[in-house]
Amino acid sequence: MSEIFSSVLVLPAQLQRLSVIETQIAALLAHAPPLSEAESLRYNIGLATHELCTNIILHAYAGAPGKFMLTLTLRDDPWRVEIATCDYGRGRFAVEEWAPPRLDEPPAERLGIFLMQNLMDKVAYRSETQCSHWQLVKQLTLAEGQAATGAQQETLHRLPPALDSQPTLQPVAAPGQTDNHQPNGQGSQHQCDVHWLKGSQIEESA
Amino acid sequence: MICTMYQLDSAVGMLEISGRFDVLHLRQVQQKFDALLTVGVRYIILDLAAVTFVDSSALTLIVRAMQRCRERNGELLLCGLCPPVRIIFELTRIEKAFRVFDSEVAAQAALIGC
Numbered sequence: 001m002s003e004i005f006s007s008v009l010v011l012p013a014q015l016q017r018l019s020v021i022e023t024q025i026a027a028l029l030a031h032a033p034p035l036s037e038a039e040s041l042r043y044n045i046g047l048a049t050h051e052l053c054t055n056i057i058l059h060a061y062a063g064a065p066g067k068f069m070l071t072l073t074l075r076d077d078p079w080r081v082e083i084a085t086c087d088y089g090r091g092r093f094a095v096e097e098w099a100p101p102r103l104d105e106p107p108a109e110r111l112g113i114f115l116m117q118n119l120m121d122k123v124a125y126r127s128e129t130q131c132s133h134w135q136l137v138k139q140l141t142l143a144e145g146q147a148a149t150g151a152q153q154e155t156l157h158r159l160p161p162a163l164d165s166q167p168t169l170q171p172v173a174a175p176g177q178t179d180n181h182q183p184n185g186q187g188s189q190h191q192c193d194v195h196w197l198k199g200s201q202i203e204e205s206a
Numbered sequence: 207m208i209c210t211m212y213q214l215d216s217a218v219g220m221l222e223i224s225g226r227f228d229v230l231h232l233r234q235v236q237q238k239f240d241a242l243l244t245v246g247v248r249y250i251i252l253d254l255a256a257v258t259f260v261d262s263s264a265l266t267l268i269v270r271a272m273q274r275c276r277e278r279n280g281e282l283l284l285c286g287l288c289p290p291v292r293i294i295f296e297l298t299r300i301e302k303a304f305r306v307f308d309s310e311v312a313a314q315a316a317l318i319g320c
Contacts, residue, residue, distance in 0.1 A: 015230045016217075022259070050261055054229050099247035106303040108269040111262035190316055 005031040006073040011053065013061035013068060013089070015118050018053055022046050023068075025081075028072050030069040032079060034143035045138050051112040052134055060089025060132060079140035080121075088131050095125065095195045113197065122199030137199065208284030211238040217280070218317055219247035220310060229263035239271050239298040248280025249320050251313045257287025258292075260294055270301060281305070287311040 005028055011017050025046045035041055049070075056068050068087035075082065100114050101107035107114075116123050122137035214220055219242035223235065242250055250266040252268065254260070272282040285307040287295060295301040307313040 014263075018228070018230065019226070040290055044293075046310065047259070047261060047294065050259075054261065054263070056231075064287050103299045106269040106272065107298060108266050108273075111265055111298060114298070115262055115294070171267070 001075050001077045004074045004076055006071065009070045009072075010067050013057045013066045013087075015054065018050055018057075021053065024072055025049065026123055028074050028081065031074050032140060033146050036141040036143050038143070041138070041140070045072055045081055045083070048116045048119040048136055048138075051116050052083065052085060052136060055083060055093075055112050056087045056089060056132075056134075060087045060091045061094070062089070062091050064090065079142065081138045081140065083120075083134075083136040083138075085134045086131055092127050092132060093125055095197075099129050117198045120198070123197040124199075125195045125197060165185075173180070208235070208310075209235050209238050211242060213242065213245065213247060214248060214314065217320060218249045218314075219245075220251040220253060220314075222253040222256070222310075226259040227254070227257045227260060230263040232263055232267055235264075235267060239267075239274075243274060243278070248275060248278040249283070249317050250275055250280070251283045251285060251310055251317070252284050253303065253310045253313075254291060255293060255302070255309070257286075257288070260291045265294070265298060265300055268302070272303060273308065280292040283307065283313045283316065285310050 007024060007028065009020065009024065011020070025042055029035070029038070029042055029045075049072075053068075053070065060068075066087070066089060068085055068089070071082075071084040073082040073084070074080075098110070098113065100117075101110045113123070116136060120136045120138050122135070124135045126133040126135075207223065207227060209231070210222045212220040212222070221235065221238055221242070227235065237252075239250070250271070252271075261308065268282070268284075275282045282304065283306075284295075284301070286302045286309060287301075287306060292301070292306075295306075305313075307316065
């Protein structure tokens with residue numbers, strides 16, 4: 001796996017600045033080979049990233065001034081997009097209190113994370129003493145006729161279940177961060193709670 | 207984002223939105239919904255044909271607007287959903303709560319007699 005393209009944005013916690021996401025995602029994907037359903041893919045990654053950043057602005061900062069870091073990375077072998085954020089907002093995501101929206105009637109709340117979970121292959125949240133980290137990953141499917149390496153072909157068989165499945169929150173300690181980790185940060189050098197909201201860690205990114 | 211409001215008759219109105227329909231533009235759209243309901247409109251056609259992006263905040267607004275129309279024995283109809291936007295409606299199963307039409311002409315025709 002190698003990094004093909006990466007961009008790092010430091011965004012003020014202002015909704016007006018979210019419009020840059022769309023162009024940044026398009027610029028990132030422009031470095032990928034031809035992709036299957038490229039338009040939908042660009043829209044879905046853009047929407048998931050938009051929902052993530054909106055949550056950070058509205059809930060982590062909640063009107064307070066501040067900035068957060070948004071990192072967009074394109075990797076190959078297998079081809080995938082990774083979205084990572086780091087914010088210093090005071091609001092923390094309460095994993096235990098979150099539940100997916102009921103879909104037996106038109107949902108009018110909790111749709112943001114629901115969309116992130118259903119549009120992306122992996123959604124992870126990590127809370128530290130001073131900051132919160134989110135990570136979203138989307139595996140890319142190459143357009144027909146594009147050569148896929150063995151690793152890429154394997155990835156295609158590991159795609160997540162159908163979009164209409166109801167995701168659940170399963171707090172799991174992240175591999176690589178479990179050595180000193182105890183629930184609620186007890187026993188660790190610094191408080192760090194990791195939750196995989198969807199998917200599992202494939203490998204630790206840089 | 208541009209949101210234009212039309213009153214088609216005493217009970218029927220239409221909102222035509224273009225561009226990004228997201229958290230940044232909720233207030234503008236909400237005000238237009240409120241204005242139509244205030245003058246007695248019960249049936250609202252929401253024309254999204256020129257909408258390029260819809261987020262969860264917009265979906266929430268649409269669901270709540272539908273509920274307010276139904277409280278008035280009316281209905282919120284959707285039309286002109288482009289494929290990426292339609293996928294989001296389907297994913298959240300929100301489209302099941304609405305009548306969805308290809309065009310505002312078809313939506314208006316469905317309201318004849320209301």
